[in-house]
Amino acid sequence: MRPRSQPPTEGGRRAAHRRGPVADRDPHIVIVSDAGYDVTRLAWVLRDLPVELVGRVRSDRVMRLPKPPRTHGVNGRPPKHGPEFRFTKPETWPKPAITTVTDTTHYAKAETQA
Incomplete structure (x- = not known):
């Protein structure tokens, strides 16, 4: 199966919700x-659905941390992103x-940080 060029649309998420409510006892869907x-994009698009994503991310990936809080009395446009997070x-x-x-x-020994 080849990767999709575009992630699922908002309409696709709504269609999943129309299938009926998910009970607390139902297991989450695991996507590997x-x-x-x-x-990372799939996690954002599917954030309100009962799914768990497991996937590899490239070792040279660069992400952005949350933007810092706005400081009182500082003029100018606030930053859109926080500092870089390089793997x-x-x-x-x-x-x-x-x-x-x-x-x-x-x-x-295997060590995991989150």
Whole structure:
């Protein structure tokens, strides 16, 4: 299956809502994709649906952190984006909210930050 050139439209999201309410006991839909798909864009487009996205993101990807709060008394246009977040430069990473460490049988220690 090839990646779509455009993510699902607003109309597609509305059609999913028309199929009926999702009960709390129903499991979320898990979407697994490769790096050919824009997982970050899909997460934004499908943000109000009961789906979980799992996908690879290119190692040279550059994202933007949230913009800083507006300072009182500063003139001019406020910034649209916050500072860059580069996967290849750990000094640009924000402080993690949570870190988990797991011992694995094949790779010793696996550490995850979010």
